[in-house]
Amino acid sequence: MAAAAAAALTEAWRLYLVPTRVATFCNWPFTEGCSCTPDRMAAAGFVHCPIENGPDVAQCFFCLKELEGWEPDDDPLEEHKKHSAGCAFVALQKDPASLTLQEFLKLDKERMKNALVCTCQCLARKRNLTEQSTGSEELCSEPLGKSGRMLYKVSSCYRVRVDRMVQRSLYTELDM
Incomplete structure (x- = not known):
């Protein structure tokens, strides 16, 4: 089972x-x-x-x-x-199997933030390799907007890509 x-x-x-x-x-x-x-x-x-x-x-x-x-x-x-x-x-001070649904979703939201940050950094590195002279691939450490989502400014192009990734994510943003 x-x-x-x-x-x-x-x-x-x-x-x-x-x-x-x-x-x-x-x-x-x-x-x-x-x-x-x-x-x-x-x-x-x-x-x-x-x-x-x-x-x-x-x-x-x-x-x-x-x-x-x-x-x-x-x-x-x-x-x-x-x-x-x-x-x-x-x-985490407890076994993930014993988390409440709210605790699990809050924790998984943090995991998704980590994945988005990693994706943004990877995109920035790729862009940096192709456009080394522009200097437009700056990563900043502040979330964009008041929602608390970890959308990092790489460039407007990449910000749009990350926004789409968030929209396609399996769960909606939770107010926790």
């Missing part, structure tokens, strides 16, 4: 479940006798996303912080706190 319920969730929401994150740690270089086992990595919010020259790359599904260069005695939760102190998932 629990597996069927989990399958009904969106892919992003399934990542709140530890078993889903554990399943990403195929060919993880650290197993028994290490502090950074797949179970402990997943419990700290990480998913395994290896690259050709980095078999130990892990990324927090929530704040999107990537860490690599793991040592067998590294504590995943402590490393996560050290490198991404503002991660709301790390600061």
Whole structure:
């Protein structure tokens, strides 16, 4: 029954479940006798996303912080706190499965903000590579508008793209 319920969730929401994150740690270089086992990595919010020259790359599904260069005695939760102190998932004081719907949606709103910021930064880098001399790809750290949405000014073109992404998101903005 629990597996069927989990399958009904969106892919992003399934990542709140530890078993889903554990399943990403195929060919993880650290197993028994290490502090950074797949179970402990997943419990700290990480998913395994290896690259050709980095078999130990892990990324927090929530704040999107990537860490690599793991040592067998590294504590995943402590490393996560050290490198991404503002991660709301790390600061969470309860199991995500026990959150109320309102708490979950508020938390997921933060995850979506992180994804939008990451997308904006990626777009800015791409634009910077193609238009290096214009200087118009400035990222500012203030949200646009009073809604609290994390829409960062990259340029008017990118702001429109991000606005469309928000309009297409799976949930509407909540007043929390």
